[in-house]
Amino acid sequence: MKELKLRVIPNFPMIKNGDDLVEIILESLETNGCQLVSGDILVIAQKIVSKAEGRLIALDTVQPGQEAETLAHQTEKDPRLVQLILNESAEVMRSKPGVIIVRHKLGHVGANAGIDQSNIEQGEGESALLLPENPDESAKLLKKSIDKRLDIDIGIIIADSMNRPWRLGTVGEAIGCAGIMVLDDRRGETDLFGRELKVTLINRADAIAAFATLAMGETTEKTPLAIISGWEQGLGEGGGAAEIMRPIEDDLFN
C-alpha cells in the first residue's frame, strides 16, 4: 500500500526584504526536528518568497496613470493598487465592482494579479505584495541552495491561493517549480482495457500545491512551509510552472 506523508512546519518567523530564506527554512526544519531527504517536495507559500525578494511595495510610492484611475473608478478600488495590478498584467480579462481579473505577465489568470494585502506589516502606510518576479527561477535557486547545503535532491513548489471560474473557494496552485515533473504526459499510454487514454496530461504540481496550501492554512497558526514525502516513482524530470500555461490561442475562455 502506497503511503504519502505531508508535514506542516509550525512557528515560521516573519520574513522581511533581504532575508536569507534558505537559512531560515533550514533553521526552522532543524528547530522542529524535521528532516528533509532526497525525493521530498518542499512546498513554500508565495508570500515568503515575495517578501524575501523585496516585492512589498508601499502604495505611497505608486503614481497611478489614467488607465488605472479609470479602472479604479469602475471597480471601486484604490487607484495605486490598480496601477500595480496593471504593471503586473499582460491583459485585463474581466472587471466589475470589487473584482479585477487579469492575465498576469507570468501567464496566471486570477484576481488582482496575485497582489495581496493580507498578512503584511502595513508599517507607515498601506502596502501590497507582488508575486516574485520569476518564481520558477526563485524555485530553482532555492532548490540549488538547499540541495547543496544538505547534500540531497528535492523538489520545490512555490504555491499561491487562487480563485477559479465557476467554482467557489480558493485552492493553492503552483506558480514556481524546480526539480519535479510538473505535467505528467501520458499520451500514447493505454487504459486498463487497452483503449488509448483520453486524459493524457496530468497536472502534478497544481495537485500538490492545492493540498499543501490547504494543510498550511489549516493550522491554528498559519504557516508557509510543508513537506510531502513518499512518491514511489521519484520526482521526475524537472520543469517550471511556466509549462502549465496553456497557449492563449488554444484556450476557449479568453
Place this chain on the structure above:
Amino acid sequence: MKELKLRVIPNFPMIKNGDDLVEIILESLETNGCQLVSGDILVIAQKIVSKAEGRLIALDTVQPGQEAETLAHQTEKDPRLVQLILNESAEVMRSKPGVIIVRHKLGHVGANAGIDQSNIEQGEGESALLLPENPDESAKLLKKSIDKRLDIDIGIIIADSMNRPWRLGTVGEAIGCAGIMVLDDRRGETDLFGRELKVTLINRADAIAAFATLAMGETTEKTPLAIISGWEQGLGEGGGAAEIMRPIEDDLFN
C-alpha cells in the same frame, strides 16, 4: 508539527453495475490491512461509483437528435456520444473540433460533461460512462453505510479529473461530498496583522480531491480509493459538492 497521511489502496477489483460498493470497499480495506477510523476522509474515484450505479451506457442504445448530429459534425465526434453529452448538460459553453465544453446539470463546467470512455469494458460495442446522477447523495449513502458498518464517523469525497481553462493538465475535483466541510468560510476573520482577510472562502474538498486523485493515478496499477488521515481540526460541518458551484449570475466567465 502537524502530519497528514494519504494511503492509496491497491488491487481494487473491477466494478460492475449493481455491485455493492460498500461491501467491496470494506473487503478491500481489510485485505490490505488498512484501518479506517473516525476523522478519516475516504476519497473515491467517480468511475467506480458511476459503474456501480449503472451509469455505463451502450452507445448502440442512443439515438442522436438533430442538435447532436450538428454538434457532432462541427466537433468531429460520435453523434451518439454527443447526444449523451447534451442529455447531461444544462448548457454548451464552448466547442471546437475535438472539444465540447458544457455546464453539466450538476453545475460542473468541463469537457464532455464528465463522460468518459477510458478504463471501461467495451464488451459488444462502444459504451460511455456518465457521472453519478446525484453524487452528493451517493456520497451520503456511502458514508451512512460505512459509518454504520464500522461504527465510525468519516468524510467522503467522490472525485473526478477535470480540465480547467488557462492551465494545462487535469486535476481532481470534488463532485460529491458527505461529512466534511466543503468550503471553509473565513469571512470576518483577521490576518496575522489584524487586517480583515480578503480570501474568505477556502475550497477544502477540491484541494483534497486534487491530491488524492494524483496519488491514485500515480500507482503502477491505477486504483480508485485513497484515505487521508490526520486533520487536526476534524472534518467540520458536512455539506455537499453542490455548495461549490458559483451562482451563474456571479461568474465572469460564462
